[in-house]
Amino acid sequence: MDAALRASPQTHVVVIEQMRFNPPDLVVNRGDRVVWVNKDLFPHTATAASTAFDSRSIAPDGSWPYVAKRPGRYPYVCMLHPTMRGTLTVR
Numbered sequence: 001m002d003a004a005l006r007a008s009p010q011t012h013v014v015v016i017e018q019m020r021f022n023p024p025d026l027v028v029n030r031g032d033r034v035v036w037v038n039k040d041l042f043p044h045t046a047t048a049a050s051t052a053f054d055s056r057s058i059a060p061d062g063s064w065p066y067v068a069k070r071p072g073r074y075p076y077v078c079m080l081h082p083t084m085r086g087t088l089t090v091r
């Protein structure tokens with residue numbers, strides 16, 4: 001892959017379905033865009049433990065875009081269903 005292509009930001013999708021984040025663990029490059037898409041019939045959130053990001057309520061059929069700017073490992077949960085967990089790693 002040439003440098004120009006590699007440098008262009010990518011978009012990654014995390015599907016929220018059946019009370020799960022899929023994929024639960026996602027690794028992206030700095031500057032990439034992550035979109036959480038809620039396919040359940042009730043709202044969810046994607047809320048980093050570190051408060052680095054917080055989608056607030058994502059409605060059914062709704063989505064939330066986030067640009068990952070700061071490198072790090074960010075565990076996150078759904079505030080409405082704390083058993084739902086994921087990790088976003090920005091490198």
Ligand SMILES: [Cu+2]
Pocket residue numbers: 043044045078079080081084
């Ligand atoms: Cu939830």
